[in-house]
Amino acid sequence: MTCKEFLASLDDLIDGTLSAELRAELEAHLGQCSHCEVVYNTTRKTIEIYRSHEIYELPASLQERLHSAIMARCKKGC
Amino acid sequence: MATIQSIAGELEPHPDVALVERVRAGDLAAYDQLVRKYERQLFRISQHITQNREDAEDVMQDAFLKAYEKLDQFQGNSKFYTWLVRIAVNESLMRLRKRRTGKMVSIDEDIETDEGSVPRDLADWAPDPEQNYNQAELAEILRKTIQGLPQGFRVVFVLRDVEGLSTEETAETLGLSIPAVKSRLLRARLQLRERLSRYFHRGKGSRGKRHGETRSEK
Numbered sequence: 082m083t084c085k086e087f088l089a090s091l092d093d094l095i096d097g098t099l100s101a102e103l104r105a106e107l108e109a110h111l112g113q114c115s116h117c118e119v120v121y122n123t124t125r126k127t128i129e130i131y132r133s134h135e136i137y138e139l140p141a142s143l144q145e146r147l148h149s150a151i152m153a154r155c156k157k158g159c
Numbered sequence: 160m161a162t163i164q165s166i167a168g169e170l171e172p173h174p175d176v177a178l179v180e181r182v183r184a185g186d187l188a189a190y191d192q193l194v195r196k197y198e199r200q201l202f203r204i205s206q207h208i209t210q211n212r213e214d215a216e217d218v219m220q221d222a223f224l225k226a227y228e229k230l231d232q233f234q235g236n237s238k239f240y241t242w243l244v245r246i247a248v249n250e251s252l253m254r255l256r257k258r259r260t261g262k263m264v265s266i267d268e269d270i271e272t273d274e275g276s277v278p279r280d281l282a283d284w285a286p287d288p289e290q291n292y293n294q295a296e297l298a299e300i301l302r303k304t305i306q307g308l309p310q311g312f313r314v315v316f317v318l319r320d321v322e323g324l325s326t327e328e329t330a331e332t333l334g335l336s337i338p339a340v341k342s343r344l345l346r347a348r349l350q351l352r353e354r355l356s357r358y359f360h361r362g363k364g365s366r367g368k369r370h371g372e373t374r375s376e377k
Binding site for chain 2: 088091092095115116119120122123124126127128130131132134135136137139143144147148150151152154155156
């Protein structure tokens, strides 16, 4: 397997949507290619970091204000 | 039959369905619950697209009001959340269009075609690299990095990886084909990874050299 072929299936490997057979082939490639191993590990980490960190936080006070405004307008029939 | 169906769980309705039914019957408190459940997500998505705090606030409000008005049009064959996200994405794009006065804005813009290129940056990351930064610094790095992505990649990444929509739901929400979503997701993930490598590679950020000239250990 070439690095380009590995890359074409990278998302499916990360998302766990692969056949056992293809998964084994990709894992075999990972075992012998440090480049792809780095790409695989750091791409997974990238997703994990964005998933676990709130970068656009809505402060509670603002949330309450917006929430009240929405509900007030819905009460009037929008 | 009933036993088989309950084992399969296929007919188990999503909890939102009952809330939507109550809203349709005039129960505003049920809508209040739906708004509370999804306001943070809608704010986040709008902020990612408009990249403007005030616009995101307006979009979030407008999206919930529009959803309330149009609730009769909600078919129930998609998830309520996905339907809501589609409204917020459209409202966000309209807001951008207004701000750029007349310039067409779509999720198709700024797309390069570098499909299949193998990442160049080989530098491995430090273990738990985010721990080298405090919360505010990390949030700034993550914001700056994702803002640098082309819009069409950013929206796909946010819906799929941050907000947890499936590939099919993302495609439906954005009016894209499934192969287009997959291709953009891969490129978005790889571009973010490469950009984050500047901050997270081994040796970076450790021993207080966050803004220094620390070089990677290749």
